[in-house]
Amino acid sequence: MNLRTLLLGVSSAALLAGFANAETLTIATVNNGDMIRMQGLTEDFTAKNPDIQLEWVTLEENVLRERVTTDIATKGGQYDIVTIGNYEVPIWAKQGWLVSLDGLGADYDVDDLLPAIRGGLSVDGKLYAAPFYGESAMIMYRKDLFEKAGLTMPDSPTWEFIGEAARKITDRNADINGICLRGKAGWGENMAFLTALNNSFGGRWFDEKWQPQFDQPEWKASLQFYVDMMKDAGPQGASSNGFNENLTLFQQGKCGMWIDATVAASFVSNPKDSTVADKVGYAIFPDTGNGNHGHWLWSWNLAVPASSTKAEAAQKFIAWATSKGYTELVASKEGWANVPPGTRTSLYKNAEYQKAAPFAAPTLAAMDAADITKPSVKPVPYTGGQFVAIPEFQGLGTTVGQLFSAVLAGQSSVDDALAQAQTTAVREMTRAGYIK
Incomplete structure (x- = not known):
């Protein structure tokens, strides 16, 4: 056996072992356009985190709410990440059903989140869900x-x-x-x-x-x-x-x-x-x-159920999906007008976004008025x-x-x-x- 063959065998074995040892996160999400787009961009995440695989459960809004509520209330452990609204977050956090998001990383910049959105996802000063997009x-x-x-x-x-x-x-x-x-x-x-x-x-x-x-x-x-x-x-x-x-x-x-x-x-x-x-x-x-x-105020958010055994990996994904970097990734693929809106102050100060999105100013005005x-x-x-x-x-x-x-x-x-x-x-x- 020559050296090249030996090295290929070793690398293939290592790759197979990596997949075998990878954690699989099951993510329950809604079938809205922004969420569908996110699924199409997750190769960026898995390339950076080869030890984490993703499994998607994409549901119509009413069905999502019913299944996620049942699973989290019964501690079923079916999902590692759930897509929930700012209605559920404070209620479920107080009932001990959600993990506080303490592992989003030093560069996440939680202070950049719009104050009204962050406030609705926090209990006793702790963030229990990260906003994927916000709206009025x-x-x-x-x-x-x-x-x-x-x-x-x-x-x-x-x-x-x-x-x-x-x-x-x-x-x-x-x-x-x-x-x-x-x-x-x-x-x-x-x-x-x-x-x-x-x-x-x-x-x-x-x-x-x-x-x-x-x-x-x-x-x-x-x-x-x-x-x-x-x-x-x-x-x-x-x-x-x-x-x-x-x-x-x-x-x-x-x-x-x-x-x-x-x-x-x-x-x-x-x-x-x-x-x-x-x-x-x-x-x-x-x-x-x-x-x-x-005026209403709503956000679709990613949270980790307390029943998940993969909270650390789940927070890595949430940090990726709700970060400034993800916004820039969407902008590079789909244009600035199509980035998830309504979560970060920096987005509404971004000249490229303001130029590309004629709805940016009325959106922010509606959210601020709520x-x-x-x-x-x-x-x-x-x-x-x-x-x-x-x-x-x-x-x-x-x-x-x-x-x-x-x-x-x-x-x-x-x-x-x-x-x-x-x-x-x-x-x-x-x-x-x-x-x-």
Whole structure:
């Protein structure tokens, strides 16, 4: 055997041994565009960490929440990294279900995280999840359709204007819906939007004594407005549409307006995916003249369940995926306009990003304006913009979401759905001990 053959044999054996000894991280994530893009770039991570392999479980948003919640609550240990929202992080951290992220590395620069985002992911000064992207909500609209209809988007649009504009730019013959809004049932799907909508109408989920408010005029006004507008100007089958479905409709030129997460802006303005990329304008979330623009604050984050036995390796991956270096990697492959937004202060000071992303300034303005301690013009005993930050909200929000989605589908009336929501909420809040 010559030296070259011997060396090749040794190196091959070492390589096989390396794979045999490699840790495999199982990562549960949502099927949003930014997360799909991340999976396509992970060779950069595995090349730098050959002792770590990755296994992906990519799920639709509602399914992800259900499976991850079940696994983490039962300490199942199925996942080493989970993708969760800023709703779950503080609740789960206080229950001891998450590992504090102390191993992100000296060069991670945790102080660069936007203060509002970092604060929502910390408990007692410790970070329990790292943000992959952050968002608020805003209007994305077709400037060409507005111009054709003789409309100008106001600096501070009201819902009355939005309703009129949606009906005016609807063109069923051309398959253009005046507006696309979430209708798919789920506490983080239709109820994220409808809670923000109700906040902007001056409503709230609970009063100061935790009494549900579905029997109050604000909920009747906001839900009726939504259902009527969607009937007149929304797409068919809207009760099945969530974030991803509406994104596709907008990219295909079938929506005149879409009011949803600011993170969508990079996808609707990307000419590779969007047929209307050069026609999109952005505006603040509407109000009813009361100054509450329904701003929400959300982040998709990577966290390590306490049941994982691979916390050290998991934190290495999280540090890579949420770092400044990852942002630069995406920029080099996809362009600055497509980097994950809403997590780091440095991004919004980056001249290249500002130049490439016309939505950067309105996104940051919306996130800065979000105040989760005061989601409504009326006093509330909870925090949260498009959700209520209590453990019971996950189940209750989904139940109410199903009731409201049925109204949009024509299977129930606004009055019946609100009555059922009130009865259900009173029962659940009493059972949980909030109502004495």
